[in-house]
Amino acid sequence: MRLVTFTSIKITLVFLLGILCSYLFDFGLYYLHISISIVFLLLFFVWIRARNQLFPDLHFGFISYVCLFLLGAWVYQIHQPKYHSSHYTKHITESDTTILQLKIREELKPDLYNTKYIAKITGISDKEVSGNILLLISKDSNTISLKVDEVLLVKTHFSQIPTPKNPYQFDYASHMHQKGIYHQIRLDKESILLITKGKTTIRGTSAKIRNAINQKLKENNLEGNSLALVNALLLGQRQELSQEVYTNFASAGVVHILAVSGLHVGILMLLLRVLFKPLERLPRGNTIKIVAIVLFLWMFACITGLSPSVLRAVTMFSFLAYALESNRETGTINTLVASAFVLLLVNPNLLFHVGFQMSYLAVFAIVWIQPKLAKLYKPRNYFDKLLWGILTVTIAAQIGVGPLSVYYFNHFPGLFFITNLVILPFLGIVLGGGIFIIILASFNSLPELFTKIYTTILESLVQFISWVAKQDTYYFENLVLSRGQLFLYYVVITAVILCFQKISFNRILYLLFSVVCLQGIYIFEKSQNNYKELVIFHKSRNTIVGLKDDKQLKVLSSLDPAEAHREKFLKNYRVKAKIKTFESGSLKNIFSFNGKTIVVVDSQGVYPRGSISIDLLILSNSPPLHLERLIDSLCPKIIVADGSNYTTYVQRWRKTSKKRNIDFYYTGKEGAFVIR
Template sequence: MHFINFPIVRFSFFLILGITTARFIQSQFWFYFLPAALLVLIVVWRIARRQLFQKVYFGIAAYLCFFGLGLANYQLRLPRFQKDHFRHFISEEKSALLEVEVKEILKPSTFSEKYIAKVVSNGQRSLVGNILLYVRKDDTLQLFSVGDRLWVDGQASAVPPPLNPYQFNYAKFLEIQDVYHQMRPDPNFIQRVATDRFSIKRYSSKIRDHLIHKLDVPGFGEEEQSIIQALILGERNNIQPELYQSYAAAGAIHILAVSGLHVGIIYFLLLYVLKPLRWLSHGKQMQLVILVLFLWSYALLTGLSPSVTRAVTMFSFFALAQLLNRPTNSINTLFLSLFFLLIWNPKWIFHVGFQLSYAAVFFILWLQPLLYNLYSPRFYPDRLIWGIFTVSIAAQLGVAPLSIYYFNQFPGLFLLSNLVILPFLSVVVCFGILIIILLSLEILPEWMAGLYNNLIQLLNQFVNWIASQESFLITDIHFPFIMLVGVYVLIIGILQCSKPFNFRRVKVALICILFFQVLLFLNSLETTRSQLTIFHKTGHSLIGIRQGKELKLLKADTSSRHGSSFPIQAYRIGMDCKVYSEEKIPDIISYADKIMLIVDSSSVYPFTRKVDIVLLRGNPRIHLERIIDSLQPSLLVADGSNYKTNVNRWRETCKKRKLTFHFTGERGAFILE
């Protein structure tokens, strides 16, 4: 692990630590931390200048400066610390008129088109901030493009968090893209604004839309078109859900997102094609300029998506380091690109694609040479296969813990799929770029289009075959964050054991293994807790009682099982519940020294003594004040099986009687521990 000796690696670590701290602990104090650290650094530096033997204080002060830089850089981008953010000039109770510019087109839902837009002004002053727009699908409404300016009139509200535990948190996902609010304007209250302002994103989006339109030729099938759009142009919205799921099950979902893998293929292809330029005077500089221009032109072609922008930036650093013969290490260059990207946008560190890209590249640079040296192939085919094999193993070791943590599944045939797909993908990407160029010049031969279509068809058939081997797909894996950290620490410990033994390496390996065991113990303590949860599901009543690794689900309808459906499946995985059973909801539940009375549509509650909680489900016709007077509960809960009109009436009654009211459709699942 000699790479830790590089200063940029340590600086990046403290920068990331500062960003992470600011995400979870937001405070006005952090703005004063960086100036204070800089002042300490200057004082320590002046003292250190006069000393023959340097102390550690200067290094500590420098690391604190980068920690403070991460703190300040993250917090400066939060709406509460931006005086011109539109959230300070709107009210969630009133309609707001905003001028916005479309930044990104998202995959539409069943009833709405979805856009991420940048707020420009409110007609009175310039504003900043991003907003999520849901525009109801309307045959009379023309779809918007990236760069379009619009006036929208509607109610802006905060993006709501998930209502049930362990559900995908769309609000947190949007926060990474600086989106905290959403609006659902009526199509009749949207007006397009004519503008001549030049926008790189609008220009690149028009180029991509033009090329996508060009792909609509007889030589390409519908499924093949959608894969070509994803592989070459970064447009995934047209892929059918079944095909997308097949790529995920085969462990090949990463090839559908234009990112580091695709940019790397183009980088090495251009490096080989432009190699003759080195024979010329100043050839290296010419090769550098052309290579970087081609990479950024490809980023422009794919719409300058964040994943492509990050990958092109990373490989631009590699090009600068290698083509100018700088005496540097590849990992050093990798962390240099990481450092500058996080300075540009600190929130990228929480993006799944960003983490997967850097984890894969880091493990390839660090681990692949060690694996490759385990065997010395004599012939070129052996070297090629062994190289792909070791790259796949190194990359998978890097991304597997993250992949399991985010997606709770692991494709057992990942090695087979990568051994076939990686060489195949190189041909597909290079051939695809040629196809796009010929299409744009309108000189694409029909036989070439048919050949490329057959290649994509062959790729889809192989992926579908891999995905059909369901016995090799491990799903529903319980893998909390504490285990994610533990597995990476364990990998480091095992790799230390694989090197020639010395006392320092043995010590590091034993510490890593011990740390992993401690995390395993802490995770086992977490999974022994008991919990009662009233879930939110529209039109249904679901109550879960968890005892250790056993989950008993209480529900009104026992004719169908809910264990593999929303929202129970995610809860079972998150809580690591191995034993599952279902029963009918009783009238009374006694749990954790509390008595909960369930009042359903029958409106009968044969219970006269005091209770702690009353659960209202199935729209009971009751006199709520009479129940409160007779049972004297401390809390009333209404689940998703009730009508909104009834819920609003009950809420007003509880407000009048100064009684706590919990509606799962607003406050989320009710949890009792």
């Protein structure tokens, strides 16, 4: 099977390339409209010419691909708020307090300090607007509890979603931008003027159904981790999961099962195929079976709250349900790619979602690679066949998502095959049994024995995951892949699979060339990492300076060595910067690095006297000083205030620096300061 012969793959790849280029370069909607009009006109004339020819017309094919490319670019651009006159970003000033009308769309998982919601903005003062926003309510305001579909009238102001303050930190603002959310607001009891019940939506109805299900489960003594897992695995809600359980699942390499996505929907689809198999005996039984499966999948999506991951998975498996009934591998791949095309046509931002990328890579790898692996061994009995099937599916999926997982998460679970040999059959039992338990509980017909058995199964699952998570020897972390390395890994994997499928001179040459390119980019990037760098990190109430020299990092701060080693943003920096040697020490008032003289002035306000010239002045812990006198004495080229200073001091220092024409940098606003 040659993938490049699949028309659906060619069409989707060109369309995808248009989205990607439009993301990287702003073509402008006006110029895209002109280009699309011209190209579609050309396509019409070339089509008239091509239909009267015996052989395929190369011009028609080329212009068709240009149309698809421009279509991808156009679809991405029209989803940007700057091209929507009603979007709220056209009607706001961030610093001004204003009256907003909001409707709660979704409750997110809370963080340590806030409960979080996605809200739809329907009005600003007397203007009708559109768009979604991140709503934060401090956990101190514990009397405020909002429900999906409630409408709020609030008085507040917009603020930017915070960007990362240190190198290589997770960019939550970028993550939310990909979901079409560009600002956040904070609410307390005083800022909420009115709360009313809004028009019921599908999401609101599904939230009520989930609440009713939870209440019934609690009445039947399902609680603790068991109830949290049912909510995560079947209802798409992870708010009640403990941090310990989540961490164990992540370390075992099965954190993906805690979010309802492709794996859950795929297992549900297989269960439904078995359940509805008797329908095949009816006239047009296959058609009735497919319709029934798709309807039940979308009912499941509605109950789980129509989250993006569920919508993506249900759309994909709705297409695949039809393809699997045709029993053709080519039909499955074409249908899989077609579902991706439809999803990207509706929401091109999905291309940049990690879940979208991993879901499609996993399913594509299973469809393409698993049949080839399955032929390597002939199972002797049903149990043997079951284990071999699970193992080949797991290996194929890991081949598909392994490099991408390392790129995003910097770790790889070595015991993934053992975990999945246990988890996949277990998950089918958990999902099927969970649905059965929910149905019985909803009708007040759940025997206590069933609850105990199901709770035991869930607790056994948690204990097994906990045991796997403790096997540190087989958990590979601090792995790093660049974008270039990621791309070439997939090129090498493709070449290996093609050679495995059929050995030929061209394929061996392709494999060798791709391996050489991968080695080349490793050597090149290793040479590019040999540099010296000073980083003044941002951390509230602390001063932390990092000195990088090739693959060595020395951290100067008031933190003890153990605390510095545990600090998350320092760990991220060590991993991404490929640091091999790490040490910590105390911060001196004056030191040099890479030929530059650095002076630190702390809360004691002590600094070198006399007329000297320094390259960098670091202000730490709000020193009581007269900045103009210090500037006259030290003549600094750059002044940096870190996160340990009072903001009132920082504002005063910024004005003084501007007056004296000296560059001023505050890590609390501009992020970590880096010089090489």
